[in-house]
Amino acid sequence: MNDRRIAFEALFTEHHAAVLRYVERRVDDREQARELTMDCFEIAWRRYDPGAPFSRPWLLQTARNLVGDSYRRRDREREGMQTLAAAADGPDTTFRNVDLRLALRHLPAADREILELFYWDGLAAPEIAEVVGCRTSAAWKRLSRARDALRSLLAEPRELHTRSAPTPSGTARQVGGGAMGYVMD
Known part of the structure; x- marks a missing residue:
């Protein structure tokens, strides 16, 4: 367990800044970018195998998926607001x-x-x-x-x-x- 942790910490140290920059370029909110970056490394930790360490492309692909999920969640929320507004307000009025x-x-x-x-x-x-x-x-x-x-x-x-x-x-x-x-x- 200790060797696994040391190897993962090295991976984190090497790639954290690059993953954060990648996410920041795709997300307007800096705090959200930090959260998504940490989510990426949380996934990496759960799946980490010191015998087959992740490369930067794998981390960036995971970050990309998380950013996409975030956008889809935001879009669903907006769509939900519009649907709810239409149901509550009626079709002929502005809301x-x-x-x-x-x-x-x-x-x-x-x-x-x-x-x-x-x-x-x-x-x-x-x-x-x-x-x-x-x-x-x-x-x-x-x-x-x-x-x-x-x-x-x-x-x-x-x-x-x-x-x-x-x-x-x-x-x-x-x-x-x-x-x-x-x-x-």
Whole structure:
């Protein structure tokens, strides 16, 4: 075990900077690039065999796959937001993602989880039921209720986006009449 660790540390020292540079050129967020690089080396550690050490191309291919997975996950999340927005807002009206994100934050955690499993993760009701530990019929009912709760929140934006903010004198004043007023505070 000790020889394996020493050999892997040498591999890490030799290739870490190159893998990090590779990922940074493909990902805008430096912190995400660091995380993906460490994920790459975590995979390498799990599969590491000192008798057949990995080369730089193998590490870069693994990093490439992780970056691709990251982009696909981001795209699924965006698609989920658009699908959820269309389901909650109706086909004929415009909808701003910031309103949806704010509304989701105001939902109970269980409702938010059901919506995310359905729209983001693409699970069907039987799969959702398995994840949350209920019957399929209960998953459908919970999904329906969560959608209704979300529609209700989105239908009453004044309650969702307006709040009182203290002024220097200590009295309250209304802040924002829309999502941006809420976000900017």
